[in-house]
Amino acid sequence: MTVSEEHGYEAQAPGILRQAFANRSFVTGVVITAAIALMALVSFFWTPYDVTNLIVADRMKPPESAHWFGTDHFGRDILSMIMVGSRNSIAVAIVAVGIGMGLGVPLGCWAAARGGWLDEVLMRFNDLVFAFPALLSAVMITAIFGPGAVNAIIAIGIFNVPVFARVARAGALALWPREFILSARAAGKGKVLITLEHILPNIASMLLVQGTIQFALGILAEAGLSYLGLGAQPPMPSWGRMLFDAQTRMMVAPYLAIFPGVAIVITVLGLNLLGDGLRDVLDPRLRRER
């Protein structure tokens, strides 16, 4: 018997696409996420108007045929700003998830493989980070080290580390006593090699699902930070900043507050649906009761 026969992920490969496309959450999530990603990509080549171009004559125009979502107090086209702002949201959230995965997954796997006092120390350290209110701490970090997209990424990323460490550790701990791991150990493979060859592929789906969830939370956190003026700095448009600008002008131009908010909701909704769908398809044990 070869080790790979026990690998659940290889056995389920053929039917997985068909299963995925039969899942309503997954399909809706993929469509929304792809549309947002496409919008961000298109914004690099084309936007209806130039967002760095301030046309005072066109300021505070309500939605009309020339400006579908209206214009802001500088005469910038809201639709164009939302398109360019999506880049910022996506970039911050993706890198923050990358930081969380890049540090958290090795830590979690290490804790699971070593066990004993190291595991205890790492997990207590995890509890420690969880004791710090994430949003407030992110606000502090960006306020201390200066506002900007890079510091926002770091502030959000730090709080992703314990999340991924916990998921990776739980997944890895459940795998270590399994027969296919035992046989790999009996064959003389070291813990690092086993983690790379057997543990990681088997927890990849859990990590992917968690990654989607953290991505969505990252979008929300970035919007919050940039609402406070701590995220991407003007003239780079960001959804949170647009909402901040809209607040003082809400009496005269409520439409200013509508569209950036809707953009955030749709993006986060798409990612959450994608995450739910992925979990149903990839990990039948965690399948939501429906």
Place this chain on the structure above:
Amino acid sequence: MAAYLAKRFLIALATLIVASMVVFAVLEILPGDPAQLMLGMNASPDAVEALREQMGLNQPVVLRYLAWIGGLAVGDFGRSFTYSSPVIELIAERAIVSVPLALMSLALSTVIAIPVGLYAAARRGRASDTAMMGAAQVGVAIPNFWFALLLIYVFAVWLRLVPAGGFPGWSGGIWPGIKSLLLPAVALALPQAAILARVTRSALLEVLGEDYIRTARAKGMPRRIVLWRHALRNAMIPVLTIMGLQFAFLLAGTIIIENVFYLPGLGRLAFQAITQRDLIVVEGVVMILVASVIAVNFLVDVAYAVVDPRLRLAA
């Protein structure tokens, strides 16, 4: 149960001590000399040095940490440089906004979420379940500060039922205070309720598949009683966990909502203090918030033991 609680208590205490070291260390490495900042850029080096001496900034780090933590233990949080009043007074002044706000949102979110979760679980797979969980899915995706803006527009600008922001204090009676916290509480509660409803529903569905539920139904116990008495109680562990996390989040996470509504709460105090480099205030607020998170987590552990007798016997 005593052993279980003692262990949880020791872990909580250890976490608190390590957290205090982290808070102190992080603010220690901050750029910017507080004495210089207080006196301004044109102050003479001698004056800055004298103030550093007076503030105790020239003592070794370990001594200053011990002095600080010793003060915290007896409720002495030091004096704010910018407000020139004791930090503990500033915190108390702001806590009477933040704590009622967090409690109101938690109450609102629980009152909405538990019945919705229960109803959806009981009607699993039907149209009403799908509709409610669809709404919850959208609720989770709504940033609370955007929802706050919409609420301000509808209830303050358009209908003029409540103030758009600010806080009148509690001296003029309870009602004006409650009224100005109403919109912020709703804005905070909605996304939390959406999460809690989803957790309640899935925890209930898990429990409803158990044998003892079938037994209870088979012996003729009405559905409603099985649902409330057997299922809900057993589904409480994940629900309590999330509620504990949410209360901790609400205490500290209100910083953006406090900014939206111009509420003088703890989050805004910390935010303003950090931009003014009033470190002693930042340290105090962060420690209070971290201590509350740890305390809430400990209380959740206690609550586990109450709802789950197995935990009382084991460990």
